[in-house]
Amino acid sequence: MHDHPRYIVVEGPIGVGKTTLAHRLSASFDSELLLEGPEENPFLDKFYENPRQAALPTQLFFLTQRVRQMQEIRQGDMFSPVRVADFLLEKDRLFAELTLDDNELHLYDQIYANMTLEITQPDLVIYLQAPVDVLSERIAKRGRNYERNIDSKYLQQLSDAYARFFYDYYTVPLLIVNASGIDLVNNDNDYNQLLEQIKSVKSGRHFFNPMPLEM
Numbered sequence: 001m002h003d004h005p006r007y008i009v010v011e012g013p014i015g016v017g018k019t020t021l022a023h024r025l026s027a028s029f030d031s032e033l034l035l036e037g038p039e040e041n042p043f044l045d046k047f048y049e050n051p052r053q054a055a056l057p058t059q060l061f062f063l064t065q066r067v068r069q070m071q072e073i074r075q076g077d078m079f080s081p082v083r084v085a086d087f088l089l090e091k092d093r094l095f096a097e098l099t100l101d102d103n104e105l106h107l108y109d110q111i112y113a114n115m116t117l118e119i120t121q122p123d124l125v126i127y128l129q130a131p132v133d134v135l136s137e138r139i140a141k142r143g144r145n146y147e148r149n150i151d152s153k154y155l156q157q158l159s160d161a162y163a164r165f166f167y168d169y170y171t172v173p174l175l176i177v178n179a180s181g182i183d184l185v186n187n188d189n190d191y192n193q194l195l196e197q198i199k200s201v202k203s204g205r206h207f208f209n210p211m212p213l214e215m
Helices: 018-029 042-051 051-075 089-099 102-115 132-142 153-168 189-200
Strands: 009-013 032-034 083-087 126-130 174-178 205-208
Touching: 009 018, 009 205, 018 083, 018 126, 018 189, 042 051, 051 089, 051 102, 089 102, 089 153, 126 153, 132 153, 174 189, 189 205
Parallel strands: 009 083, 009 126, 032 083, 126 174, 174 205
Antiparallel strands: none
8 A cells, every 4th residue: 555646746837846846756756757848849949939820739749748658657567656747638728728729729629539538647736836926037047948938928827727727626636835935846844844745645635835944
């Protein structure tokens, strides 16, 4: 019997820190790590320069990439160690709704329905939240070329879409984390508190907003 989830997904808007947290969780659990790999998408630069022109190929590339990774999970050893991923496949449509026109979205929905018939659900989803100014600061700090044209309006729309999505999300246990005032990568106190919370979640919806240690 495992005392922690075996398939953990870390989610949240661009810049919130989901990939860095996924890396640290993977190290803690000595687990397989599944990453989105946005740098592999050849359309992403064009999308941020001209969203309307490059939205559909960008979206379909990500969908194909994520479905392929999910299929690898299904075909793998179900008794393998913990898996940690920095994406939830269902959130893919959030981006589609923001960027595709009605005809493109209809096409996307048909492709999505055919490609996601048998997808493994995670045991726990960790949803990281942070204000747009924090997201913008973190995006600027990491300095990725393909993110240089992301504006605050798009980030706000994306953050709002995530909030709406997880407001009604009850598919699997959900841990909602306020990531704006804590450092889950470099601060061991913050991270260890979160790790204990992760191990204790068995069902339902939970919130994580630790108080800093007093000096």
